[in-house]
Amino acid sequence: MIKKTIGHFNLEQICRSGQCFRMSQKENGRYGVIAGKRYLELEQQGKECIFYCDEAEFESFWKVYFDLDGDYPSYIEGINSKDSYLMDAAAFGWGIRILRQDLWEMIVSFLISQQNNIVRIRRCIQNICESYGEEMKNSEGETYYAFPTPESLASLEEDALKECNLGYRSKYVVRTARSVTAGEVDLEKISQMSYKEAKEELLKLFGVGEKVADCVCLFALHHLEAFPIDTHINQAMKRHYKKGFPNRRYKGYQGVMQQYIFYYELFGNKQK
């Protein structure tokens, strides 16, 4: 285990921010994160954060995964001080980071997210992992499940994932898995593309629209200019940005602002 003091990093906020559905708080207060086949436990102790892994794994994987080299103070300092709403939102979600999650996982996760709430999304994902993901053991011998591969989902009937509580989204996931295994869409290539190209490519997948594509671009490909607009963001735009969100000012990192707004809308004080 290693201890790190990292500014603008807060596990509770990241866990609740709704970008990572495989991070959860355990009964002992620690957080567990599953990423691909990996498992990590973390613990927040005030400003310090404990990573239960060795230095090599931290440096080569988790530091990148949690975007610890990102300069979040400068993102926040760039906020227009006259924009009290955004100032409040950022002050509330100061510890959020935009993670670098697996591309395939994010595609499936946000296919499932449509017309769905966060609690149920987590359950759906847990269900497909338990049913079709590889069974793994962490260092304490506890079982966890890797995310199902495209191949394992492509072979299913279109309605098979209804048993995992996906409802009508089942066929979106199965058909998308088939597109990937058939090579119609190349995930390796997408990960090398610019935001614009990657989004265009993702939109070819059945069930992927503007919002889902933007979430994938932001949370997997780390295109911070992606600004997913969902019902909550849409309402915030109507209330606070009737003339449109100032994209020009936050050019290149609008996605970070989106996360502050989203988190604030969901968990902030409702006296707005």
Place this chain on the structure above:
DNA sequence: CGCCAGGGGAGCT
């Protein structure tokens, strides 16, 4: 029981 909303999307005009 009906109604509605939850981080939408497809298909059509």
Place this chain on the structure above:
DNA sequence: AGCTCCCCTGGC
């Protein structure tokens, strides 16, 4: 760009 319809759960 805007509209309709699609369609699954859970909460009230």
